[in-house]
Amino acid sequence: MIASPPNSFPRWRSFLALVFSFCAAIGVNAAASAAESDRPNIVFIFTDDHCTQALSAYDPTRITTPNMDRIAREGMRFDRCYVTNGICGPSRAVIQTGKYSHLNGFIRNGNRFNGDQQTFPKLLRAAGYQTAVIGKWHLATTPQGYDYYDVLKGQGPYYNPPMITEGDDGQPVTRPHTGYTTEIITDKTLAWLKQDRDPDKPFMVMYQHKAPHRNWRPAPKYLTWLDDVTIPEPETLWDDYQGRTQSASRQTMTIKTHLNANDLKLSGYGNMNDQQKIAWDAAYGPKNEAFEAAKDSMTEEEIIKWKYQRYVKDYLRCVKSVDDGIGQVLDYLDESGLADNTIVIYSSDQGWYLGEHGWFDKRWMYEESLRTPLLARWPGKIAPGSTNNDITSNLDFAETFLDLAGVDVPSDMQGRSLVPLLKGNTPDDWRQVFYYHYYENPGAHNVARHYGVTNGRHKLIHYYALEGKKIDDWELFDLKADPNELQSVYGSTDYAGVQKRLMKQLAAARDQFGVPEDSDPGTVRNRQRRNQAAKKNKQ
Incomplete structure (x- = not known):
């Protein structure tokens, strides 16, 4: 038997301790990496003024939206998602804060959002998420809480939009762009996903469209799409407002009276360049000439019907471009392998009137504008093709994003996380009444x-x-x-x-x-x- 050298056991114990310590460190780091990879990426797709009547997963009578439908088919469709305040800016402020308008300070368009307050992107960023917002912002102040922003200036035009991003000096800078705004926003989102994000961090990107907001200027490739189709009229197109209070009849949003020549593409080009104007005139010129030649002999009812067709077709053409872009983003997520750990959520800032009650626009607590689309896909977590009929809201979006990221939801937020619902489990105390x-x-x-x-x-x-x-x-x-x-x-x-x-x-x-x-x-x-x-x- 060979004797051990003096003090050999202490040296071996030190060596073993070092080995165990190293292995433990590897284990901790591996666990941390696993926990990090378990946190899903979040792609939030948001449109402006898109109603369920123009999304075929809800209503196939007017348009086919195969890519939006794909989110529903591979995930969940929510049938009662209500907004707290049915207008563009306030809805966006609610999503940022998880609070009603009277608390977040943005109660109507024309207000300025206080970006210094608590918002969900700030909390996600503090928890290690990379955050980005691309497209329509419409909150009047510079986005805060985002690693990257590239947003439309104000409402933004449909063609050749100026967009605001962070300059080399850290200050906002406005840059011109040439092209169709919906396609530009999609291209920027794909560029960020492919090239600019940190692949070692989970991410949350808000991919937000101007479309289909008024005044509905379609992309060049869809200028004549639907020309040979008659869109069904809603049964309430001829509403006389007799069964309600004075408010219903004193509004100024009827197709009959309040669509202007710009809305109806009888005048104006928006922000187009000369080449774009040529394509526009080729598409609308003959149609407008036919209307001008016939209108003096048309009845009032026939003119309203013509206005309805012109309006709703342009609206649907704008939706079609959004759906195309969503398809590109979904395809990239699938092809890159990101889809398996990415939740995709689609919604809009409120619903919209496609001729119901004789109207366009939103604002009312009536169903068409109170209810907004909500679709979600989360592989392995959401049962494909599922539906939910609980009362949900844009008030819940911030809380949902935080819950998905494993971040505690602040007690002063007023909504609730939708994560249990996404997994098919409605809490016993879920809301039964909704306030607007x-x-x-x-x-x-x-x-x-x-x-x-x-x-x-x-x-x-x-x-x-x-x-x-x-x-x-x-x-x-x-x-x-x-x-x-x-x-x-x-x-x-x-x-x-x-x-x-x-x-x-x-x-x-x-x-x-x-x-x-x-x-x-x-x-x-x-x-x-x-x-x-x-x-x-x-x-």
Whole structure:
């Protein structure tokens, strides 16, 4: 037996300790890397004014959107996603903050978003995500919380858009672009995904389109698409507004009266260059000449029908380009191997009227603008072809992004993570009632200030200001008996119990979300106080 050298055991113990320490470090780092790789990438695709009526996963009667449908087919379609405030800027501010408009400070277009406040991209970035926003921003201030931004200046034109990005000195710089805006935004998103992101970090990119916002200028390749097709008219195109309060009839958003020559492509080019104008004139010139020659002999009804076809076809042409771009992004995710650990979410800032009630635009708490598309694909987590009928909202998006990243959701956010729903598990305490609030009056299209609650079956709406004056008008709808919301049953004895319950739920929702009492001269409490004062005066 050979004797060990003096002090050999201590040296061997030191060596073994070093080996074990090294292995442990490798194990910890491997675990950390595994945890990092488990955090999904997030691709959030967002459009402006896209309604479910123009997305064939919801409604195949007007258009086929195969790439949007692919997200639904390979993932989940949400059938009751409601917005908190149905207009562009406020919806985007809600998504950034997870808070209602009265708390995030952006209640109407024309406001400036306070980017210094807490937002979900800041929290994701602090947690190790690489963040980017590309396309429409529409919040008036420079994006904060993003490693990369390249956004449209203001609303942005459909052709040759100026876009704002970070310059070499760290300050925002505006750069010109030539081409069709939808395609430019897609190309920039693909370039960031392929070349500019850090492959060692999980990422969140907001891929956001201007389309199909007014005034609906199609891409060159779709200028004559649908020319030989007649789009079905909605059954409420000829609505006379008799079953509702004064607000419905005093709006200024009818196809009959309020579409202008620019909307209808009877004049104007937007931001086109000479070559683009030539293609535009070749497509619209003959059609416009035919209309001008015939219009003096057309009836009012025939002219409205012509306006409807012109408007809705241009809208659908803009949607078609968005769908093409989404297909390119989905293909890249699949081809690159990113798809397996990437959740793709598609939505819009609110719904839209494609002639329903004779209207274009949004803003109302009526179904067409209250409800927005929401589709999600997450391989291995979302059951393909699944649907969800829970009440969800753009208020939930920030919380969902944070939950996906394993980041604690701040207690002052007002929505809830959709992750359990994505996995097919609806929490027992999920919301049964939803609160909505629209503020922009006086303003475009003269839609009265209003708020309300809905449970998906019944809806209570309170109109409290119109044209600078206080009003106190109420509507109540039974969405099962009257899905087109043509006849309010507010004050009907048959719905007295429903009305009482919704009144209580409305007051509770305003308390829950901290809606300031003095922001509304017609709140439930103020109304009750006025009624009590009136009773005392009578006594």
